[in-house]
Amino acid sequence: MTGEAPFWEKPLHSLDRAEWEALCDGCGKCCLHKVEDADSGEIYPTNVACRLLDVTTARCSDYRHRRAFVPDCLRLTKGNVDDINWLPSSCAYKLRAAGQPLPEWHYLLTGSYQAMIDGGHSVAGRVVSETEAGPLEHHILEEPL
Ligand code: SF4
Numbered sequence: 001m002t003g004e005a006p007f008w009e010k011p012l013h014s015l016d017r018a019e020w021e022a023l024c025d026g027c028g029k030c031c032l033h034k035v036e037d038a039d040s041g042e043i044y045p046t047n048v049a050c051r052l053l054d055v056t057t058a059r060c061s062d063y064r065h066r067r068a069f070v071p072d073c074l075r076l077t078k079g080n081v082d083d084i085n086w087l088p089s090s091c092a093y094k095l096r097a098a099g100q101p102l103p104e105w106h107y108l109l110t111g112s113y114q115a116m117i118d119g120g121h122s123v124a125g126r127v128v129s130e131t132e133a134g135p136l137e138h139h140i141l142e143e144p145l
Contacts, residue, residue, distance in 0.1 A: 008108050012078050012096050020078070023096065025106050026113060028058030028123040029088040029145060030074060030096070035136050043086065045144035047126065048133040049074065058124035088144060 007019040015023070023114050031053045035044045052070055066073050074084070081087075081097045088094075092102055105121050107113050118122045123145050133139055 006108075007100055008092075008096070012093070014079070015078075022108065023092045025090075025092050025102075025108075025116065025121070026059060027088070027090065027116070027121060028053055028127070030076075030091065031058075031060065032123065032127060032145065033130060033136055034086065035140055044140045046121075046139040047128060047131050047141055048135050048136055048139045048145060049123065049127045050132050051129055053123075053127075053129065055123075055127050055129050056125060058122045058127075083124075 001117060005117075007015055008023060012020075012126065028049065031050045032047070033046050033048045034048060036042070036109075037044070049055055049059075050070060052061050052066055052073075053059070053076070060066055067075070076093055078083070081093045089128070090103055092106060102109060104110075105116050105119050107116055110116070113122075116122050126145060128139070
């Protein structure tokens with residue numbers, strides 16, 4: 001007899017709140033600023049992080065109260081995950097919403113955030129805080145992190 005599938009293999013709609021939160025790999029890629037060209041509407045990625053992001057760990061320094069400090073911080077839900085087109089292709093929510101498996105480096109599979117950082121799948125140590133960055137236009141990347 002086979003056991004029940006782990007929650008990260010179940011449909012998103014069946015996850016409880018704790019499982020939903022745990023799905024986040026903590027990559028920090030959704031916490032980076034983007035620059036929009038006012039004329040073309042084109043969006044460019046940057047290496048500039050939200051001021052609440054700890055740039056050494058890629059974790060939010062006040063996740064619980066983040067929207068008090070950053071009102072436009074994205075609140076990803078089962079209802080809007082399909083509508084947000086700028087999430088990175090590696091985002092666990094985006095992958096699971098599309099019925100795809102988590103990447104092999106996801107901490108739920110390896111048990112290690114550090115392995116993910118060491119493998120270059122997190123923004124930890126690779127970005128600068130908006131509190132120090134200066135103009136975003138000076139930090140535009142050719143490819144998103
Ligand atoms: S991009 Fe997705 S998996 Fe990565 S931190 Fe943001 S919500 Fe979590």
